[in-house]
Amino acid sequence: MKKLSHCLIATIIVFGLFGFAVPGLAHGYVTSPGSRAYLGTSSGGRLNQNVGRAQWEPQSIEAKKNTFIEGKIASAGVSGYEPLDDQSLSRWHKNSISSGNLNISWFLTAPHKTSTWDYYITKPGWNPDKPLKISDFELIKQIDDHGTLPSKVVNQQITIPNNRKGYNVILAVWNISDTVNAFYQVIDVDIR
Ligand SMILES: [Cu+2]
Numbered sequence: 001m002k003k004l005s006h007c008l009i010a011t012i013i014v015f016g017l018f019g020f021a022v023p024g025l026a027h028g029y030v031t032s033p034g035s036r037a038y039l040g041t042s043s044g045g046r047l048n049q050n051v052g053r054a055q056w057e058p059q060s061i062e063a064k065k066n067t068f069i070e071g072k073i074a075s076a077g078v079s080g081y082e083p084l085d086d087q088s089l090s091r092w093h094k095n096s097i098s099s100g101n102l103n104i105s106w107f108l109t110a111p112h113k114t115s116t117w118d119y120y121i122t123k124p125g126w127n128p129d130k131p132l133k134i135s136d137f138e139l140i141k142q143i144d145d146h147g148t149l150p151s152k153v154v155n156q157q158i159t160i161p162n163n164r165k166g167y168n169v170i171l172a173v174w175n176i177s178d179t180v181n182a183f184y185q186v187i188d189v190d191i192r
Pocket residue numbers: 025026027028110112
């Protein structure tokens with residue numbers, strides 16, 4: 001009887017771990033310029049600290065399409081990613097980039113049929129010391145995949161407007177075509 005209950009407990013633990021790990025198998029994140037989440041991982045160099053679940057699963061910031069919650073733009077309100085919503089001038093490592101053409105690289109741990117890839121950047125005059133909200137951003141590029149399946153590595157070109165200098169935040173959204181969901185990544189950049 002004692003043996004059986006131990007077995008049951010072990011089974012519950014294994015299912016619990018498995019249930020937690022499975023969502024991490026799918027999805028994707030931005031590796032270049034490194035997203036806020038990716039830069040918190042060991043492969044991203046741990047340039048960002050205390051990123052919550054993003055340290056292990058930068059790919060799982062998945063929520064319904066158009067989930068733009070005031071103060072929760074980076075986490076999309078997904079449980080465990082709350083630390084990504086911290087916002088100040090000094091909180092996050094910034095990728096040094098130039099205005100003009102910018103290559104964005106996604107790594108998809110498992111591709112999904114895609115409707116669009118949307119790219120937003122903070123507007124001139126946004127306040128880097130206030131929680132992010134969608135009205136801080138302007139859409140600068142939308143790429144329509146028409147429901148096709150992307151490869152595991154996706155490279156796309158966007159154009160950084162030349163009236164942006166210094167610290168800005170790029171919001172990259174991967175909209176899935178065969179589910180109601182999207183994946184969210186914010187990218188901290190220092191524009192020269
Ligand atoms: Cu997925």
